[in-house]
Amino acid sequence: MTGLWQDYKAAWIAGVLVVIAAMLSVIVVPEDQQAVVIQAGKPVRVYNQFSANADYGQTGAGVHFRIPLVERVQRIDKRLLSVDMQQQQVLSTDQQRLNVDAYARYRIVDPVRMVRSAGTTERVTEQLGPILSSVVRQELGKRTFQSLLTAERGRAMENIRALLDKQAREYGAQIVDVRIMRADLPEGALDSAFARMEAARQEEAKTIAAQGQRDAQIIRADAEAQSAKIYADSFGKDPQFYDFFRAMQSYQLSFAKDQSGKTIVLSPDNAYLKRFREP
Amino acid sequence: MAGRNSPWGSGSGSSGDRPGDGGDPDGEGGTPTGVGSQPEDQEQPADKGDGGGKRGPRNPWLPSGDSPPRRSASIEDIFRRGDPRRGGGRGPGRGGFPNLPRRADGRSWVPLGIGLAVLAGLAISSVHMLGPKEQGVVTTLGKYSRTIDSGVNLTLPWPLEQVRVVDVSSFSVDMIPDDDKEKLMLTSDKSLVDLSYVVRWNIKDLKNYTFRLADPDETVREVGEAAMRASIAQISLGDALSGAGRAQIEGDVRDRMQRILDGYHAGIAIQGVEIKKADPPARTKAAFDQVNVKQQEAERDRSDARAWAQQLIARAQGDATGFDKVYEQYKLAPEVTKRRMYYETMERVLRDNDTVIADAPGVTSYLPLPEVRRRESPPPDTVVEATPSTGAR
Numbered sequence: 001m002t003g004l005w006q007d008y009k010a011a012w013i014a015g016v017l018v019v020i021a022a023m024l025s026v027i028v029v030p031e032d033q034q035a036v037v038i039q040a041g042k043p044v045r046v047y048n049q050f051s052a053n054a055d056y057g058q059t060g061a062g063v064h065f066r067i068p069l070v071e072r073v074q075r076i077d078k079r080l081l082s083v084d085m086q087q088q089q090v091l092s093t094d095q096q097r098l099n100v101d102a103y104a105r106y107r108i109v110d111p112v113r114m115v116r117s118a119g120t121t122e123r124v125t126e127q128l129g130p131i132l133s134s135v136v137r138q139e140l141g142k143r144t145f146q147s148l149l150t151a152e153r154g155r156a157m158e159n160i161r162a163l164l165d166k167q168a169r170e171y172g173a174q175i176v177d178v179r180i181m182r183a184d185l186p187e188g189a190l191d192s193a194f195a196r197m198e199a200a201r202q203e204e205a206k207t208i209a210a211q212g213q214r215d216a217q218i219i220r221a222d223a224e225a226q227s228a229k230i231y232a233d234s235f236g237k238d239p240q241f242y243d244f245f246r247a248m249q250s251y252q253l254s255f256a257k258d259q260s261g262k263t264i265v266l267s268p269d270n271a272y273l274k275r276f277r278e279p
Numbered sequence: 280m281a282g283r284n285s286p287w288g289s290g291s292g293s294s295g296d297r298p299g300d301g302g303d304p305d306g307e308g309g310t311p312t313g314v315g316s317q318p319e320d321q322e323q324p325a326d327k328g329d330g331g332g333k334r335g336p337r338n339p340w341l342p343s344g345d346s347p348p349r350r351s352a353s354i355e356d357i358f359r360r361g362d363p364r365r366g367g368g369r370g371p372g373r374g375g376f377p378n379l380p381r382r383a384d385g386r387s388w389v390p391l392g393i394g395l396a397v398l399a400g401l402a403i404s405s406v407h408m409l410g411p412k413e414q415g416v417v418t419t420l421g422k423y424s425r426t427i428d429s430g431v432n433l434t435l436p437w438p439l440e441q442v443r444v445v446d447v448s449s450f451s452v453d454m455i456p457d458d459d460k461e462k463l464m465l466t467s468d469k470s471l472v473d474l475s476y477v478v479r480w481n482i483k484d485l486k487n488y489t490f491r492l493a494d495p496d497e498t499v500r501e502v503g504e505a506a507m508r509a510s511i512a513q514i515s516l517g518d519a520l521s522g523a524g525r526a527q528i529e530g531d532v533r534d535r536m537q538r539i540l541d542g543y544h545a546g547i548a549i550q551g552v553e554i555k556k557a558d559p560p561a562r563t564k565a566a567f568d569q570v571n572v573k574q575q576e577a578e579r580d581r582s583d584a585r586a587w588a589q590q591l592i593a594r595a596q597g598d599a600t601g602f603d604k605v606y607e608q609y610k611l612a613p614e615v616t617k618r619r620m621y622y623e624t625m626e627r628v629l630r631d632n633d634t635v636i637a638d639a640p641g642v643t644s645y646l647p648l649p650e651v652r653r654r655e656s657p658p659p660d661t662v663v664e665a666t667p668s669t670g671a672r
Contacts, residue, residue: 028420028421029421029422030418030421030422031418031421031422031423031489031490032489032490056423056486056490057422057423057424061418061421061422061423062419062420062421062422063420063421063422077493078490079490079491079492079493080491080492080493080498080543080545081493082493082494082497082498082501103501103505105498105543145469146467146469149465149467149469149512176542176543177539177542177543179501179502179505179539180505180508180509181501181504181505181508182504182508183465183508183512184463184465185465185469185471190463190471193469193470193471194471194560194562194563196469196470197470197471197516197559197560197563197566198563198565198566200470201563201566201567201569201570202566202569204570204573205566205569205570205572205573206573208570208573208574208577209573209576209577211577212573212576212577212578212579212580212581213577213580215577215580215581215584216580216581216583216584217584219581219584219585219587219588220584220587220588220591222588223587223588223589223591223592224591226588226592226595227591227592227594227595227596228595230592230595230596230599231595231598231599233599234598234599234600234602234603235599235602237603237606238606241606241609241613241617242602244617244620244621245602245605245606245620248620248621248624251624251625251628252624252627252628255628255631255632256631257631257632261632261633262632262633263632263633263634263635264628264629264632264633264634264635265634265635265636266629266634266635266636267636268636272621272622272625272629273636
């Protein structure tokens with residue numbers, strides 16, 4: 001082995017130099033990166049730039065060359081990146097507060113402009129954050145609380161996206177989407193919301209109880225009416241006989257044998273005793 | 280990406296970066312068997328030293344005259360290298376592999392071994408066994424080349440072509456929130472509901488999934504959260520809590536998520552969204568329970584009333600039917616029936632009670648009955664003056 005080194009010393013050194021030179025001049029651009037070649041602070045070429053319609057494999061990823069030491073390569077993420085907005089309070093037109101969390105998705109579509117304006121994607125994200133929050137506050141502040149929650153969200157989001165996109169273009173970025181991830185009540189409003197929910201439940205509970213009682217009364221009254229009708233239908237056929245029949249039942253019931261030991265005083269004129277007098 | 284596809288076996292490359300398929304026997308088991316005993320060879324340059332010392336005597340290509348007869352490694356072989364008294368005989372003993380035998384022309388085996396190991400590594404990195412659920416993205420020097428499917432696939436060796444293998448069919452399950460904390464969402468009536476749900480998704484387009492999003496998994500979670508909140512904000516608290524609207528919300532959220540993710544070209548298919556829990560906030564739970572209690576009570580009131588009503592009607596029907604039956608008979612012989620009933624009733628009444636027959640009105644009745652005297656306050660209605668008019672007809 002030492003012989004090999006001794007014999008071909010020059011060749012070895014040359015080989016190593018060639019390899020180093022190749023490593024310096026060859027750049028491999030993966031599919032998820034865009035590479036900007038910068039010469040003396042000035043972007044001169046872009047490899048694998050984002051293009052909306054081109055499929056993967058066609059956009060120029062792969063092996064490229066640069067002049068070592070003269071050209072510098074800056075790699076920029078080509079994927080969809082996200083800007084997360086810190087939670088902040090939005091005041092709706094009807095003076096109600098809402099804590100809003102939002103995110104935006106963007107991608108770098110103009111790497112040259114991005115390199116000139118921001119430098120790195122991290123700085124783009126950093127700078128888009130405050131813009132996003134101000135745009136969100138501004139746009140949502142024009143709306144009522146109710147419309148923040150429901151259907152109008154879609155249109156508000158589109159407005160925010162358009163506004164943010166206009167600013168993001170300065171950084172060579174394109175805003176793909178803005179979403180409100182969370183819209184929560186702030187601490188104080190949360191308490192009152194709970195109180196309101198409780199009151200609503202209590203109202204519901206009382207209503208339900210009252211309804212139950214009302215229904216019970218109606219059911220009873222219905223039954224009474226129905227039984228009255230049954231009685232009337234039946235007894236109405238002969239009221240006089242009913243009078244007699246019911247009286248008999250009533251006597252039997254009222255003078256039934258029990259502990260009280262009632263005493264009945266009969267007049268000798270009583271109809272029951274009429275046979276006493278004459279056979 | 281380069282670290283994952285090291286030449287020391289595509290096994291680590293094929294195990295992918297998703298935690299679910301680490302134990303997949305198809306993905307890893309195939310590679311070592313395909314290349315036979317090469318892992319042993321490739322260790323040789325890696326651990327210079329006692330590895331070489333042990334393995335030297337076992338080399339099958341030993342020239343016969345130059346070395347001791349083949350035998351298995353013994354404890355002596357292991358110590359031989361470290362003991363200078365025994366180190367002689369073969370080579371100077373400094374550095375390298377003193378126990379390695381020489382080739383016939385006196386050269387070392389080492390370069391040949393290294394070459395073999397490199398070749399083996401290249402071979403391993405160009406054969407890829409993919410399990411039935413897996414797909415792999417092949418990049419040629421960073422450039423997307425093709426997507427390979429399950430089965431045995433050949434690529435150019437590393438580092439020319441790299442393969443990233445991912446399990447595409449298995450569903451990933453995201454629980455939101457992933458702990459037991461309360462997650463309150465606003466409903467359309469400005470109430471709050473404590474919601475937890477599960478999103479199931481898988482990869483529908485590996486190429487997009489790999490290259491399009493910076494953080495696909497987090498994206499799914501965020502999109503899920505945004506979509507769920509948007510859907511919940513459109514319905515009232517009652518609908519959110521009741522099971523009735525649940526299927527609709529789930530479908531709604533799934534469609535919404537799919538729409539957003541397709542807008543990103545994320546290559547992700549949302550398979551389903553399931554609401555696991557939709558509860559009122561813990562602080563208002565007592566009030567909600569009270570509603571339930573009242574509901575039960577109201578239901579009980581109604582039941583009681585219905586039972587009472589049934590009793591009342593049944594009695595009315597019984598009474599009426601009884602009357603009707605008697606009346607039928609009465610009509611056949613009115614006078615006799617009436618008389619008979621009258622006497623029977625009077626019989627029973629008078630038999631069961633004390634009876635005094637007093638004279639006509641104007642006569643004061645004196646009741647010397649011991650019972651009456653004993654009880655000072657008999658109810659007034661127990662003494663009945665039966666007037667002749669009763670039943671006189």
